[in-house]
Amino acid sequence: MSNQEPEITGCRATVGDAPLDAEQAVELAGVFKALGDPVRLRLLSMIASREGGEVCVCELTPAFDLAQPTISHHLKLLRQAGLVDCERRGTWVYYWALPATLERLTGFLRASVNA
Amino acid sequence: MSNQEPEITGCRATVGDAPLDAEQAVELAGVFKALGDPVRLRLLSMIASREGGEVCVCELTPAFDLAQPTISHHLKLLRQAGLVDCERRGTWVYYWALPATLERLTGFLRASVNA
DNA sequence: CCGTTGTATCGATGTACGTCGATGCAAGCT
DNA sequence: AGCTTGCATCGACGTACATCGATACAACGG
Numbered sequence: 001m002s003n004q005e006p007e008i009t010g011c012r013a014t015v016g017d018a019p020l021d022a023e024q025a026v027e028l029a030g031v032f033k034a035l036g037d038p039v040r041l042r043l044l045s046m047i048a049s050r051e052g053g054e055v056c057v058c059e060l061t062p063a064f065d066l067a068q069p070t071i072s073h074h075l076k077l078l079r080q081a082g083l084v085d086c087e088r089r090g091t092w093v094y095y096w097a098l099p100a101t102l103e104r105l106t107g108f109l110r111a112s113v114n115a
Numbered sequence: 116m117s118n119q120e121p122e123i124t125g126c127r128a129t130v131g132d133a134p135l136d137a138e139q140a141v142e143l144a145g146v147f148k149a150l151g152d153p154v155r156l157r158l159l160s161m162i163a164s165r166e167g168g169e170v171c172v173c174e175l176t177p178a179f180d181l182a183q184p185t186i187s188h189h190l191k192l193l194r195q196a197g198l199v200d201c202e203r204r205g206t207w208v209y210y211w212a213l214p215a216t217l218e219r220l221t222g223f224l225r226a227s228v229n230a
Numbered sequence: 231c232c233g234t235t236g237t238a239t240c241g242a243t244g245t246a247c248g249t250c251g252a253t254g255c256a257a258g259c260t
Numbered sequence: 261a262g263c264t265t266g267c268a269t270c271g272a273c274g275t276a277c278a279t280c281g282a283t284a285c286a287a288c289g290g
Contacts (some may be wrong), residue, residue: 206256
């Protein structure tokens with residue numbers, strides 16, 4: 001449970017301002033890769049769009065035509081990317097989005113729109 | 116040359132507002148996947164950050180410790196994702212960024228920050 | 231305590247992807 | 261024409277990834 005890998009070095013990288021150095025590119029690409037799957041994108045969307053900010057896994061799993069371990073695996077990747085975190089409360093596990101990571105992505109993308 | 120696959124159905128999908136439907140998720144995930152590689156991210160960054168908006172491939176290729184076909188391959192994936200386009204002018208090929216696709220990504224991500 | 235339910239992990243399998251050398255093609259030069 | 265240079269495509273190879281069934285673990289209920 002709780003966050004795992006990334007702990008991304010805090011700095012605003014942008015597409016438009018200056019070319020990314022190799023290290024930042026690896027970190028950012030890891031997050032984008034986590035979003036590069038339709039199932040994970042829908043999972044994140046379901047989690048982030050929820051009023052209250054939390055969703056029970058028991059609500060996420062049946063929303064897809066996939067086996068339970070597959071959903072669990074995708075949730076793990078979202079966790080490792082720093083996009084969501086979770087907590088067990090009694091029988092169920094609840095997930096919520098971590099806006100900081102999403103902000104890093106928008107910060108990177110935004111600058112290119114004006115470039 | 117010129118754009119290839121996506122022609123993404125124009126509509127603003129967001130993480131925060133409502134869960135993505137399956138079809139939109141596939142389209143968006145395809146673009147995110149294109150950004151899910153450090154080399155492609157740096158390529159896009161180099162292209163988008165360029166004053167004038169265009170970069171010659173002859174300038175991109177030597178910036179990496181990779182074979183020329185590899186860079187060409189990554190540029191092709193960026194093209195297929197609708198993130199860049201290119202044109203041959205004489206001997207050289209020039210690439211530029213397509214802001215519309217990037218805007219679609221920021222539009223999707225932005226809403227979750229407030230959620 | 232034992233069965234049941236919710237979730238994560240493990241191991242296997244097929245497919246997708248990053249990388250490369252070899253080759254092809256286009257444009258300029260001599 | 262022939263040579264050279266810039267870039268794309270092809271085919272092959274190794275690795276990473278999405279998916280699954282089986283299993284393990286955690287919490288609750290009888």
